[in-house]
Amino acid sequence: MDIRRSNGLQGEVKVPGDKSISHRGIMLGALAKGTTKITNFLQGADCLSTMDCFRRMGIQITNTPGEVLVYGKGLHGLTAPADTLDVGNSGTTIRLLSGILAPQPFSVTLTGDVSIQKRPMERVIEPLSQMGAQIESLPGNGCAPLKIHGTPLKGIHYNTPVASAQVKSCILFAGMYADRPTSVTEPALSRDHSERMLEHLGATLTIQGNTVTIRPEPSLEAREIPVPGDISSAAYFIAAGLLVPHSEILIQNVGINPTRSGMLEVCRAMGADIRYLNERKDSGEPTADLLVRSSTLKGTIIEGGIIPTLIDELPILAVMAAFAQGETIIRDAGELKVKESDRIAVMVEDLSAMGADVTGTPDGMIIRGGPTLSGADIHTYKDHRIAMSFAIAALAAEGTTHIEDADCVKISYPGFYEDLERLSR
Numbered sequence: 161m162d163i164r165r166s167n168g169l170q171g172e173v174k175v176p177g178d179k180s181i182s183h184r185g186i187m188l189g190a191l192a193k194g195t196t197k198i199t200n201f202l203q204g205a206d207c208l209s210t211m212d213c214f215r216r217m218g219i220q221i222t223n224t225p226g227e228v229l230v231y232g233k234g235l236h237g238l239t240a241p242a243d244t245l246d247v248g249n250s251g252t253t254i255r256l257l258s259g260i261l262a263p264q265p266f267s268v269t270l271t272g273d274v275s276i277q278k279r280p281m282e283r284v285i286e287p288l289s290q291m292g293a294q295i296e297s298l299p300g301n302g303c304a305p306l307k308i309h310g311t312p313l314k315g316i317h318y319n320t321p322v323a324s325a326q327v328k329s330c331i332l333f334a335g336m337y338a339d340r341p342t343s344v345t346e347p348a349l350s351r352d353h354s355e356r357m358l359e360h361l362g363a364t365l366t367i368q369g370n371t372v373t374i375r376p377e378p379s380l381e382a383r384e385i386p387v388p389g390d391i392s393s394a395a396y397f398i399a400a401g402l403l404v405p406h407s408e409i410l411i412q413n414v415g416i417n418p419t420r421s422g423m424l425e426v427c428r429a430m431g432a433d434i435r436y437l438n439e440r441k442d443s444g445e446p447t448a449d450l451l452v453r454s455s456t457l458k459g460t461i462i463e464g465g466i467i468p469t470l471i472d473e474l475p476i477l478a479v480m481a482a483f484a485q486g487e488t489i490i491r492d493a494g495e496l497k498v499k500e501s502d503r504i505a506v507m508v509e510d511l512s513a514m515g516a517d518v519t520g521t522p523d524g525m526i527i528r529g530g531p532t533l534s535g536a537d538i539h540t541y542k543d544h545r546i547a548m549s550f551a552i553a554a555l556a557a558e559g560t561t562h563i564e565d566a567d568c569v570k571i572s573y574p575g576f577y578e579d580l581e582r583l584s585r
């Protein structure tokens with residue numbers, strides 16, 4: 161895909177449904193009693209992988225334009241799949257599913273694509289093993305394929321070394337089947353969609369600071385789940401509106417849950433012109449429309465407890481930093497190395513190819529911004545967030561940028577290039 165400099169982006173865009181919430185809607189809908197209606201479900205490859213896994217465990221799911229219906233069978237209604245479950249590229253699917261599968265009365269093997277087979281699964285194997293689970297990394301390196309021998313679990317208290325919503329959710333989901341309450345304490349608060357959805361469906365959680373406790377055998381009842389637009393997808397249009405001169409973009413129905421919206425705080429610190437319109441709350445998740453106008457940005461420091469609230473937005477924030485005045489420092493973000501690609505190494509490689517002044521560090525990057533970048537060949541390593549970040553960099557850079565394996569955006573935003581094209585004049 162070739163992308164050229166833009167003269168300005170104008171108009172309205174409605175980004176697709178939130179990926180994290182869509183996954184959880186299928187999972188918890190399957191474990192609830194009754195029919196869960198999910199609207200604005202993300203039809204991205206990752207969420208379709210989750211849907212496929214649950215269908216293979218005997219859950220009927222209809223997927224029609226506008227709504228997904230999950231015919232839940234309650235906490236104990238899953239049946240053994242005939243074959244290995246394939247999660248594709250989806251870390252959320254494999255980690256959250258591990259927590260649901262560990263206590264089932266059957267055994268399952270979970271696998272995924274080349275990238276998933278390199279990502280660390282020890283972070284869920286360890287706490288689940290403490291609960292009594294029997295999980296084996298078949299290659300013996302802590303990575304997938306994972307063989308899970310279902311077995312009864314005991315409740316534990318777990319201090320997670322990393323702030324990860326995938327780890328937290330995995331433990332909470334397993335905790336629904338344990339013999340006593342299970343709690344998780346995180347070093348910093350990660351996204352809380354599992355907690356909000358569990359409460360929405362009727363579970364009782366105790367939340368104190370960074371500790372959440374779940375009681376066993378909650379009675380989950382089906383309820384409608386309206387999925388807000390994904391702030392991680394909106395992030396690309398926010399950046400495009402800010403970076404490309406003569407732009408004004410209205411992004412409708414964006415989820416602004418505070419455990420996800422750290423990017424908006426960083427944008428404010430960088431001098432961005434973003435207005436919140438029509439703020440509201442839908443089934444426990446806050447949303448707003450965002451009006452974004454071209455702005456002159458300045459460098460900033462991104463570190464500490466805000467990192468988990470913008471972890472998926474760091475690639476596009478690094479692009480913004482490359483066009484900003486002055487230096488931006490990103491630290492405490494070592495997790496970037498174990499995402500769909502090593503996002504520190506890949507951002508340094510690709511931003512450097514476009515002429516940016518960027519240095520990688522063990523837990524982040526230092527970016528010295530300048531007025532412009534030049535088009536280049538971008539290696540995405542099939543990482544959707546890298547492809548979308550550089551599509552935006554291309555709009556603000558001189559010349560033409562070529563994005564390799566550009567279609568990997570289908571993981572989280574199948575219509576991304578079409579939406580971008582529509583806003584370009």
Ligand code: S3P
Nearest residue numbers: 180252323324325326327471472
């Ligand atoms: C997710 C949690 C985050 C995030 C991922 C989705 C989730 O991962 O990067 O895209 O839905 O729970 P970690 O939990 O590994 O930080």
